[in-house]
Every structure is written in structure tokens, then in C-alpha cells.
Amino acid sequence: MTAVRLAGMPRRGAGMRPARNVAPYGFVAPTVVLLLVLMVVPIVLVIGYSMLHGAITTTAPTFVGADNYIALFTDPDFWNAALNTLVFTTASVVAHLLIGLGFSMMLNSRLLGAVPIAIFRVIYILPWLFTAAIIAVLWRLLLDPQGIVNYLLQAVHVVGSPIAWFGDPGTALFAVVFMNIWAGYPFFMISLLAGLQGVPTELYEAARVDGASPLQQFVNVTLPHLRPIVISMAMLDVLWTTQQFALIWLTTGGGPISVTEMLSTFTYKLAFTGFDFSSASASAVVVLAFSLIVAVFYVRSQRAER
Amino acid sequence: MSNDARRRLKLAGAALAASAVLLTAACSGGGGSTASNGKVTIEFSQWWGSELPKGDLQKIADEFHAKNPNITVKLLTQPYSSLQDQTTTAGVSGTLADVVGLDGAWVNNLVKQGALDNLSTEIKSTKYDDSQLASQIQIEGSTYMIPVVNFVYPLFTNDDLLAKAGVTTPPKDRSEFLADAKAITEKTSAKGWILPLGTTNPNGVQNDVMSWLWASGGSMLKKGQPDLTNSGVKDTIDYVKSLYDAKVVADGTFTLQEPDKSTQFTNGQVGMMIDSLAHITTIRQANPNLKFSISAVPAADGYTGKRGIPYASWGIGVANKSAHKAEAWKFVQYLMSKDVNANISSLAHGFPGNSTATPDFTGADPLYQQAFKIYQAGYPANEFVGLPTSDQLMRDFDTELQKVLNGNESVDAMLTTTQATWKKAF
Numbered sequence: 001m002t003a004v005r006l007a008g009m010p011r012r013g014a015g016m017r018p019a020r021n022v023a024p025y026g027f028v029a030p031t032v033v034l035l036l037v038l039m040v041v042p043i044v045l046v047i048g049y050s051m052l053h054g055a056i057t058t059t060a061p062t063f064v065g066a067d068n069y070i071a072l073f074t075d076p077d078f079w080n081a082a083l084n085t086l087v088f089t090t091a092s093v094v095a096h097l098l099i100g101l102g103f104s105m106m107l108n109s110r111l112l113g114a115v116p117i118a119i120f121r122v123i124y125i126l127p128w129l130f131t132a133a134i135i136a137v138l139w140r141l142l143l144d145p146q147g148i149v150n151y152l153l154q155a156v157h158v159v160g161s162p163i164a165w166f167g168d169p170g171t172a173l174f175a176v177v178f179m180n181i182w183a184g185y186p187f188f189m190i191s192l193l194a195g196l197q198g199v200p201t202e203l204y205e206a207a208r209v210d211g212a213s214p215l216q217q218f219v220n221v222t223l224p225h226l227r228p229i230v231i232s233m234a235m236l237d238v239l240w241t242t243q244q245f246a247l248i249w250l251t252t253g254g255g256p257i258s259v260t261e262m263l264s265t266f267t268y269k270l271a272f273t274g275f276d277f278s279s280a281s282a283s284a285v286v287v288l289a290f291s292l293i294v295a296v297f298y299v300r301s302q303r304a305e306r
Numbered sequence: 307m308s309n310d311a312r313r314r315l316k317l318a319g320a321a322l323a324a325s326a327v328l329l330t331a332a333c334s335g336g337g338g339s340t341a342s343n344g345k346v347t348i349e350f351s352q353w354w355g356s357e358l359p360k361g362d363l364q365k366i367a368d369e370f371h372a373k374n375p376n377i378t379v380k381l382l383t384q385p386y387s388s389l390q391d392q393t394t395t396a397g398v399s400g401t402l403a404d405v406v407g408l409d410g411a412w413v414n415n416l417v418k419q420g421a422l423d424n425l426s427t428e429i430k431s432t433k434y435d436d437s438q439l440a441s442q443i444q445i446e447g448s449t450y451m452i453p454v455v456n457f458v459y460p461l462f463t464n465d466d467l468l469a470k471a472g473v474t475t476p477p478k479d480r481s482e483f484l485a486d487a488k489a490i491t492e493k494t495s496a497k498g499w500i501l502p503l504g505t506t507n508p509n510g511v512q513n514d515v516m517s518w519l520w521a522s523g524g525s526m527l528k529k530g531q532p533d534l535t536n537s538g539v540k541d542t543i544d545y546v547k548s549l550y551d552a553k554v555v556a557d558g559t560f561t562l563q564e565p566d567k568s569t570q571f572t573n574g575q576v577g578m579m580i581d582s583l584a585h586i587t588t589i590r591q592a593n594p595n596l597k598f599s600i601s602a603v604p605a606a607d608g609y610t611g612k613r614g615i616p617y618a619s620w621g622i623g624v625a626n627k628s629a630h631k632a633e634a635w636k637f638v639q640y641l642m643s644k645d646v647n648a649n650i651s652s653l654a655h656g657f658p659g660n661s662t663a664t665p666d667f668t669g670a671d672p673l674y675q676q677a678f679k680i681y682q683a684g685y686p687a688n689e690f691v692g693l694p695t696s697d698q699l700m701r702d703f704d705t706e707l708q709k710v711l712n713g714n715e716s717v718d719a720m721l722t723t724t725q726a727t728w729k730k731a732f
Contacts, residue, residue: 169560172561255560275394
């Protein structure tokens with residue numbers, strides 16, 4: 001196609017007043033300013049702090065380059081927190097996915113009537129309605145040595161004496177993982193249920209005609225349709241779970257004996273109890289770098305879906 | 307230019323102006339203000355207002371304003387838990403309120419930041435008689451915090467549980483305490499003692515562990531430096547471990563917090579606890595039928611000297627960057643004056659920071675008067691006040707102590723490790 005310019009008409013852009021050229025920038029200015037103030041500036045500041053000694057706490061911090069990162073990577077407490085975070089995140093994400101998938105398939109089943117499904121839907125989604133503080137209080141009460149869980153376990157002779165689930169170094173990590181699984185599976189369940197409801201029934205009918213068993217239908221029809229949702233959800237969950245702070249802080253505080261110390265609580269303690277904002281910034285930058293890698297994969301998977 | 311283009315330009319201009327406002331808002335700070343008529347408003351950030359009967363702190367601020375019509379005090383009240391982080395960040399950004407409510411644990415760091423005014427200068431320049439102050443929190447010889455009200459931590463004992471266990475009087479020394487704790491655990495459904503060592507707020511190290519040391523005249527410091535390997539500290543940790551090993555301590559020690567302590571005592575789940583006097587009212591309200599007594603924390607067997615009694619303070623300081631230091635100092639002096647200080651102490655059920663003030667016990671729980679006698683017979687002891695990163699020091703100690711109690715480490719190894727960690731902080 002050829003562009004035709006009428007005689008006497010100014011060339012596009014050339015004759016426009018500067019003010020009109022500025023207008024689009026004016027429109028995007030609030031967003032740009034918000035992004036600058038809320039995202040870019042804090043991130044740049046934290047990266048800057050991570051290369052200083054005595055950031056924030058002293059009036060004249062000194063530049064130390066990568067020293068804080070070297071100190072961090074040679075600190076066994078950091079690796080303990082990283083390992084705990086890895087275990088916590090992997091177990092939580094896998095369990096969220098499996099439980100979410102199981103419950104969503106149950107809610108999508110035709111074997112149950114509309115009323116039981118509605119009741120189960122409300123029950124299953126309940127954990128998602130609570131804030132982290134309420135979840136923490138709830139599970140502290142449930143898992144208290146004098147709590148209902150210990151009472152029931154003792155009543156059926158599974159345990160002889162009460163167990164301090166959050167307070168025993170042997171069970172604390174398991175307890176916080178369990179609590180986090182309980183708190184997070186409904187999000188998977190709802191998303192996967194939406195995905196399941198979008199699978200055309202004709203495909204199942206065709207599979208049945210071809211003699212596919214229920215397992216084969218699940219593997220060859222259901223899973224391929226859920227794959228984009230599963231990948232997106234898993235990556236988002238990895239990001240969220242890696243940064244989980246409130247549930248850990250309000251139940252164990254990273255203890256006992258650091259067995260539930262996560263990168264989030266480790267960083268918080270460096271900053272707000274050790275007042276070592278430089279090391280805390282270095283730790284935060286490491287978490288940010290990891291999150292960015294996951295975010296890049298997430299964006300790529302989103303593009304591939306399109 | 308067409309009307310449409312003009313309208314778009316106006317809209318773009320408005321958006322640009324909005325961004326400018328956003329930027330300005332993001333960069334602006336807090337602090338007091340001066341009106342054109344010379345009247346000054348000073349800000350007072352604290353958590354006290356949320357713990358005093360509603361409106362009482364405002365009444366005190368209003369009475370100050372009535373006596374100093376040119377100065378208005380604006381109260382900025384936050385819960386204690388959120389105020390520490392806010393004070394730290396405000397200290398960094400130079401936006402501390404003119405008058406700052408302080409906990410002794412925060413002072414060292416704020417002074418390092420240059421956020422607190424050197425009150426020794428104000429004391430000298432106004433010729434203030436500081437001999438009336440019960441204590442001052444000093445860093446390198448200069449005062450940065452003045453305790454307004456002190457809350458002591460005596461031993462609370464459940465009368466009914468002690469009676470059921472065959473104990474007639476609260477324990478006076480460590481052997482009696484261990485025997486009583488065992489008797490309560492064996493003869494009742496409750497545990498003898500509760501030891502909250504949760505690391506979310508590790509103040510159990512200060513209130514429930516080191517209190518045993520201070521009650522026997524011991525110290526964890528030597529010439530201002532950590533001295534954790536001395537025999538007094540070792541005996542204390544050995545003793546705490548002996549209680550833990552005897553299974554007289556409430557379950558879940560490693561994640562319990564201070565509120566759990568008073569809750570379990572209130573519910574009759576434990577027979578004895580070391581707790582703040584400030585919790586008497588809460589306990590009475592939660593369980594009016596509970597009969598309990600208070601006494602001094604038991605000392606080492608045979609110790610006859612004065613007993614250190616742990617305490618926490620409502621402290622006060624002035625922001626270094628305050629534009630109204632003179633007015634802020636005037637308000638501090640007002641709070642520390644004999645009558646006002648006695649009034650605040652009575653309202654808070656604490657003991658006055660002004661040594662000449664006497665709290666009014668009229669109509670108050672008789673236990674307060676008893677506690678005042680214990681306070682006067684001993685001396686306030688809290689060696690964590692004013693130490694660098696004292697919360698972190700407690701947390702380091704706490705984690706190592708948990709290893710000892712769990713059987714992962716010996717007491718000697720624990721104290722040597724913690725001593726080395728503490729040294730770095732100093």
C-alpha cells in the first residue's frame with residue numbers, strides 16, 4: 001500500500017506542535033513515576049546498599065564492592081536458610097499441585113450432585129479466605145502440646161505424650177510445610193478447576209470411543225489441557241513460597257535451632273535485629289536474582305502459550 | 307489546535323501535575339511544625355497510649371499544653387510490636403518524631419545512626435537536676451534515654467497449685483524452686499514452670515533466663531564487654547538445664563513467647579512464671595478466680611546480698627533532627643516531674659523513673675504495693691539495656707541455649723560460642 005500525501009497538507013509529525021508530541025508522555029508520566037518511586041528506586045537503593053559497609057546505620061558508609069556477597073556465601077547460616085527454603089518451597093509447590101488437582105477433579109466430577117459440590121467448594125476454599133496471621137494463630141492452637149491434634153493422636157494411641165510440633169527441632173519444618181500447604185492449595189484448586197471446566201467434553205467422548213481407560217483419558221486429554229495452567233501456577237507458587245515470611249515468623253520465628261529459618265526470615269533478622277542492612281541487602285538481592293530467573297521463565301512460558 | 311487536541315493536552319498536563327504531586331509526597335518527611343503565631347506543635351511517638359487506659363495519655367499531653375500554651379503535643383500512638391521497626395526506619399530517614407518513646411534495646415543502634423539527641427547537653431544547658439532520675443541510659447558517658455516508668459519482673463506463683471503440691475510459701479532459693487516445680491508437676495495436672503524461648507521475640511533470654519543470674523547478684527558483662535564464661539552465668543545455665551531435664555518446664559519451650567507465658571499461667575497450666583508486673587490486670591480480668599502471689603526471683607542457695615530484679619522501661623528520648631529540641635526537652639522534663647511521673651506510673655501500674663515520686667496505690671491491687679517493696683529491697687537489673695543490637699544478642703544466646711536444652715551442645719561450648727558471637731557485636 002502506498003501512502004498518499006495531499007498537496008498543502010503538512011508532513012505527518014513534521015509540522016505538529018511540540019506540545020502535541022509531549023502529550024503522550026504526559027499520559028504515561030503517572031505510571032512511570034509510580035514505577036520509579038515504588039520499584040526502580042527501592043531496587044537500585046538495595047543493590048547500592050549491598051555494596052556498602054554500614055549502610056543506613058552509619059552516616060558515612062564505605063564502598064566494599066562484593067565483600068557482603070562473599071561474607072554471605074561463606075556464612076553457613078545463609079546456606080542453612082537456603083536449604084530450608086528449597087525444602088519448604090519444593091514440598092509446598094508439589095503438594096499444592098497434587099492436592100489442588102485432586103480436589104479440582106473431585107469438584108468437576110459428575111458423580112457428585114450440585115449441592116454436595118457446592119458444600120465441598122466452600123469447605124475447600126476456606127483456607128484461602130484467612131489472612132496469614134489468622135492461619136498462624138489457628139495452627140499454633142491446633143498443634144499446641146495441649147491442642148486438639150495432640151489430644152486426638154493421644155486418644156487413638158498414635159503418640160504417647162504430647163508433641164510440640166512447632167517447638168520440636170525434629171518436627172518443626174514438617175509442621176510449617178504442612179501449614180503452608182493447607183494455606184495455599186485452594187488457589188491451585190480454583191485455577192485448575194477453571195481449566196478442567198474448559199476441556200471440551202467431545203474429547204473425552206472420543207477417547208472413550210477409542211477405548212481409553214480413565215487413567216489414559218487423564219494422561220492424554222486432561223493433563224495436556226491443564227499443562228499451561230500448571231506451569232504458570234507452579235512458577236508463581238515458587239515465587240510466592242520462596243518469599244513466605246509471615247507464616248514462618250508468626251509460628252516459629254525461624255527456630256527451633258534454626259531448623260525453619262528461611263531466606264526471608266534470615267534477611268529480616270539481619271536487617272531488623274542485627275541492624276546489618278548491608279548484608280540484609282545482599283541477601284535480598286540474591287533472592288531477587290533467583291526470583292528474576294523464575295520470572296523470566298514464567299514470561300517465556302506465557303509467550304509460548306500465545 | 308483543535309478542541310480535542312487541547313482537551314488531550316490539558317489531560318496530559320493534569321497527569322503530569324499528578325505525577326509531580328506523587329513525587330513530592332514520596333520525598334516529603336514528618337516532624338513537628340511551627341505556626342506563624344510562634345506556636346509550636348511537637349510530635350510524640352510511643353506505644354504507651356495503647357497500653358494506658360483510653361484517653362489518659364492525651365489528658366497528660368493536654369495538661370502540659372495548658373501549662374505551656376505555646377506548645378501542643380501531638381500523640382503518635384502505635385502498638386509496641388510495630389513501633390520498633392518504624393522507629394528504626396524513621397531514625398535512618400531522619401523523620402523521627404520530636405519526642406520518641408524508647409525501649410532500652412533500641413537505643414544503641416539509634417545513637418549509632420545519630421538519630422537521638424544527647425540529653426546530657428540538654429541537662430547541662432537547662433541546669434536540670436538529674437539526681438532525681440532513678441536511672442539514665444548512657445552510651446559512652448552521655449545520656450540518650452530516660453526511663454519514665456519501670457516494669458519489674460517478679461516471680462508469680464499460683465496459690466492453689468502450690469497448695470495442692472504441698473507447698474506453703476513461694477520458693478526463696480533455687481533448690482526450693484526446683485523442689486516446688488517438681489511437686490507441682492507430679493501432684494497436679496500443671497507444669498511447674500514456663501520458659502518461653504521463642505526466637506520471634508527472644509526476650510525470654512532476658513526475662514526468664516538472665517533474671518536468675520541477676521537475682522543472685524551476677525553479671526554477664528565485665529567492664530562493658532561480654533563475660534559469658536564466668537561461673538555465675540555457667541551456674542545459671544546449668545540450673546535452667548536441670549529444670550528442663552527434670553521435665554518441670556511447660557512443653558513447647560522453643561517456640562513459646564511472652565504472651566503464651568501469661569496465658570498458660572492464667573489458665574492454671576503452669577504453677578510458676580517470671581513475668582511483668584504490668585500483666586497483673588490482664589490476669590485478673592482473664593481469670594478473676596485465680597489466686598496468685600508475687601515474690602522476688604529465687605537466688606542461688608546461700609546468697610544473701612541484694613537481688614537484681616529484671617525490668618523493662620517505657621523510656622523517652624529526643625530526636626537529634628528535631629527542629630524543636632527545646633520544646634521537646636521541656637515535655638520530657640514535664641513527664642519526669644515528681645507528680646506527673648507518679649501519676650503515669652500509677653496509671654501504668656509501674657514504678658516511677660523519678661526516684662522522688664511515689665506511685666499512688668490507693669484502690670490498686672495489693673500486689674503492686676508488695677512488688678514495690680521487692681523493688682525497693684533490690685535493684686533494677688537489665689544488662690541488655692543499651693547494648694549494641696541487644697535483640698540479636700538475645701537471639702544468638704537463645705539459639706545456642708536451645709541446642710543445650712535439646713542435648714546438641716554442652717553448656718561450656720554454648721557459652722564459649724555465644725561469647726565469641728557477642729564479642730563481634732561489641
